[in-house]
Amino acid sequence: FLATANTYNMPRPLMDRMEIISISGYTELEKLAISKKYLYEKQVRENGLTPENVIIDDSAYIEVIRRYTRESGVRNLERNIAALARKAAVQVVENGKDFVVKIDGSNVVRYLGQPKFRYGTSEDEHQIGTTTGLAWTEKGGELLVIETTVLPGRGRLQITGKLGDVMQES
16 A cells, blocks of 8 residues: 655554655756756647747746745646746737747746745845744745834743744744
């Protein structure tokens, strides 16, 4: 019996009876190569285009990987490439079969809308009462902006939210 799962969110007795093999996700460069070699060709073909109709630059792939997807695999990456191909197909139909759509990092927003995630940027200006921190999630790391507020009181530190002992010591 072989099963796959995206998370370890399953009953503990079931996990105890299984041999778990963790497979890490793809790196950014691997996703880029998969996009160019397989996903692009598949979506161009499925949307009735030719490789001459739509040209997707490496910078566009990187922009999609960094700002529109957040998983270790390539499912959402393929969905976003499919969206690019569909929008390109509309332009080709409107302008003739010889029309060429060029998509690069600067015009991805026009096709996919506003980015869903921020990539590697903290706040641009230093602000009193804010700092940055790192968090680990199942989908990778995340840069957090942590805010504090100074209020009149008795001089006690009150920690709100759900912080474990390890985080409090940090």
